[in-house]
Amino acid sequence: MSIDLEKISEAITKGQIEQLQEMTTQALDTDTDPGVILNKGLLPGMDKVGQLWREGEMFMPEVLRSAKAMSKAMEILRPRLSEGDLGSAGKMVIGTVAGDLHDIGKDLAGMMFEGAGYEVINIGIDQPNEAFVEAAMKHKPDVLGMSALLTTTMPRMGEVINSLKESGVRDQMAVIIGGAPVTQEFADEIGADLYAPNAGSAVDLTKKYFAQQ
Amino acid sequence: MKKYNKTIIACRSVKTELEKVYNNQQNIKLVFMPQNLHRNPEKLTIRLQETIDKEAELTDAIVLGYGLCSNGTAGLKAPSTGLIIPKIHDCITLYLGGERNYTRLFHQYPGTYFLTPNWIDNKKDPLGLVENEYKQRVGFEMAKEAMETEIKNYNYIAFINNKSEHEDYYRQRTQENAEYFNKDFVEFEGSMDLLTKIIEGPYDNENFVKVNPNEFSKQSQFLK
Ligand code: B12
Numbered sequence: 444m445s446i447d448l449e450k451i452s453e454a455i456t457k458g459q460i461e462q463l464q465e466m467t468t469q470a471l472d473t474d475t476d477p478g479v480i481l482n483k484g485l486l487p488g489m490d491k492v493g494q495l496w497r498e499g500e501m502f503m504p505e506v507l508r509s510a511k512a513m514s515k516a517m518e519i520l521r522p523r524l525s526e527g528d529l530g531s532a533g534k535m536v537i538g539t540v541a542g543d544l545h546d547i548g549k550d551l552a553g554m555m556f557e558g559a560g561y562e563v564i565n566i567g568i569d570q571p572n573e574a575f576v577e578a579a580m581k582h583k584p585d586v587l588g589m590s591a592l593l594t595t596t597m598p599r600m601g602e603v604i605n606s607l608k609e610s611g612v613r614d615q616m617a618v619i620i621g622g623a624p625v626t627q628e629f630a631d632e633i634g635a636d637l638y639a640p641n642a643g644s645a646v647d648l649t650k651k652y653f654a655q656q
Numbered sequence: 657m658k659k660y661n662k663t664i665i666a667c668r669s670v671k672t673e674l675e676k677v678y679n680n681q682q683n684i685k686l687v688f689m690p691q692n693l694h695r696n697p698e699k700l701t702i703r704l705q706e707t708i709d710k711e712a713e714l715t716d717a718i719v720l721g722y723g724l725c726s727n728g729t730a731g732l733k734a735p736s737t738g739l740i741i742p743k744i745h746d747c748i749t750l751y752l753g754g755e756r757n758y759t760r761l762f763h764q765y766p767g768t769y770f771l772t773p774n775w776i777d778n779k780k781d782p783l784g785l786v787e788n789e790y791k792q793r794v795g796f797e798m799a800k801e802a803m804e805t806e807i808k809n810y811n812y813i814a815f816i817n818n819k820s821e822h823e824d825y826y827r828q829r830t831q832e833n834a835e836y837f838n839k840d841f842v843e844f845e846g847s848m849d850l851l852t853k854i855i856e857g858p859y860d861n862e863n864f865v866k867v868n869p870n871e872f873s874k875q876s877q878f879l880k
Contacts, residue, residue: 504790504802
């Protein structure tokens with residue numbers, strides 16, 4: 444019997460951790476392609492979570508439960524995703540800027556990029572500007588993602604972009620920024636390549652961006 | 657002549673403090689909005705605009721008891737009165753009397769979760785949230801775990817003391833939160849300076865954003 448991928452999405456949205464683990468295992472046992480489970484099951488579920496949060500339909504503990512379900516399912520899936528899938532799309536460095544300790548949205552965004560085939564290097568929260576630049580020089584990512592949830596810490600993103608310029612590496616990567624208070628207008632102002640209002644659209648926008656390059 | 661000289665539309669999270677300064681002045685009206693709106697800045701803008709439109713008919717000036725609050729107060733306009741909004745990021749700045757104090761503590765005590773009497777009374781402290789909101793939605797175990805995840809990056813839970821009544825109770829509740837979630841307790845002295853200015857003025861350009869009648873407030877006015 445094959446597993447209904449929509450049920451997998453639903454288990455994510457509902458935060459049914461055990462059911463999701465079972466279904467993921469079962470799907471693998473019945474030879475469903477791990478990439479398909481991820482892209483057609485887990486990620487649409489997670490995308491929905493981001494959406495329901497914004498609409499005020501889901502509350503914090505539910506979002507966190509869904510995120511936990513997602514990472515548990517990824518534990519099962521990751522070893523089975525072929526080398527080709529992981530990192531096939533490129534590399535991403537992602538982190539939250541200095542003074543800012545919010546990480547739920549950033550981690551969701553990281554998961555979505557991982558799901559889309561990026562090797563994601565998550566440098567964590569409260570990262571000083573230099574840490575972004577160092578990570579950018581060390582890992583040479585295709586995409587550098589920054590998250591800020593406070594209007595007090597948003598300006599750090601512009602500063603990082605300037606430091607990247609000074610270090611001469613700015614043009615080697617696409618810079619994408621996000622977080623609830625961030626706007627397209629702000630992204631344009633500081634010279635980020637991309638802004639995404641949510642994690643789901645971030646991946647699509649990035650794909651489109653590279654397709655046009 | 658309109659009914660009021662001034663109407664203050666403020667978040668419930670500063671109710672205790674504002675009422676203390678207010679002193680029942682007849683020519684000033686206080687309106688409080690639910691604290692929950694802070695979860696959803698887009699909804700905050702919509703609800704604030706509705707309230708502004710309603711109150712503008714009755715008053716000569718509107719002052720908001722809000723900061724930029726994740727752009728919740730960007731994109732607002734008032735037809736006849738214009739708007740006066742504190743030039744701050746969020747309510748924590750209000751309790752601390754200004755951006756300078758906030759920035760100093762932000763650096764001195766990185767990773768601080770601030771509590772005040774209203775946050776505690778409205779059950780928005782971590783323990784209050786677990787007991788009154790989270791538990792009902794996901795059960796106690798997951799509620800506790802969710803809150804632990806939420807505040808895992810924090811070092812301190814702080815009580816901002818604005819010398820309200822029942823100060824001991826609020827201090828104790830903050831300590832209880834700190835202990836339960838394994839954080840350090842700290843206490844900061846609050847300041848009523850900015851809160852007093854919201855009611856009394858003067859609305860100087862350093863501390864307030866002025867929005868002309870029929871113009872929209874903008875994020876950039878707060879950020880300079
Ligand atoms: C949960 C939360 C917290 C949690 C954080 C838990 C954690 N581990 O992250 C706790 C309770 C600990 C917290 C603390 C504080 N918070 Co807080 N918090 C929130 C809240 C309610 C939700 C944030 C969230 O996680 N949303 C869920 C996720 C899924 O959404 P998201 O983060 O927006 O991410 C999505 C997109 O934005 C995007 N995205 C995000 N990042 C990135 C990055 C990239 C590269 C891309 C492409 C996309 C992307 O994708 C995500 C998924 O779609 C917001 C209000 C709000 N509605 O935003 C306030 C809010 C951000 N917090 C606020 C405040 C004031 C604070 C405190 C100062 C409060 C205090 N009492 O001390 C501290 C600050 C600590 C610090 N130094 O960082 C204010 C900020 C105001 C301001 N100054 O701008 C807000 C706006 C609430 C408010 N209106 O008052 N907070």
